[in-house]
Amino acid sequence: MSIIENVNSTKGRILIIDDEEEIRDVLKLHLSSGKYDLIEATNGEEAITLMKSGANLLQVGLIICDIRMPKVNGVEAIEYLKQNAPSIPILVVTGYPDADLAVSLLEKGIKGYLVKPVDKETLLGKVAEILSSPQDFNYA
Numbered sequence: 578m579s580i581i582e583n584v585n586s587t588k589g590r591i592l593i594i595d596d597e598e599e600i601r602d603v604l605k606l607h608l609s610s611g612k613y614d615l616i617e618a619t620n621g622e623e624a625i626t627l628m629k630s631g632a633n634l635l636q637v638g639l640i641i642c643d644i645r646m647p648k649v650n651g652v653e654a655i656e657y658l659k660q661n662a663p664s665i666p667i668l669v670v671t672g673y674p675d676a677d678l679a680v681s682l683l684e685k686g687i688k689g690y691l692v693k694p695v696d697k698e699t700l701l702g703k704v705a706e707i708l709s710s711p712q713d714f715n716y717a
Contacts, residue, residue, distance in 0.1 A: 593618070667686075
């Protein structure tokens, strides 16, 4: 099956990047009720390794990324992901709200910025909104 034939199945696959296992577990619990297929990375470095290791990110419909993480932080991971997989939308979920950072990331093309703790309805609503929007294909 080519990537084009597999496009519909990618929308429901989400990569969660967060260094806190408890947060990943809560996000997985909320998102599993929406029947999403979930992939995890414990930090930005692991997420980038996943991207380099095969087709995982080519088959991901959304990336949910924390900001403050060890090794490769969320800002660095987002910059790498936006450069190397620009059509995959990114939603930031952080416990450290920073208005300037939020504006900067939105200008770089992230699709949303939520502050932890995120309630289930807010998360599912934002994820559904992002996944129902047309993908950006800006390869300039």
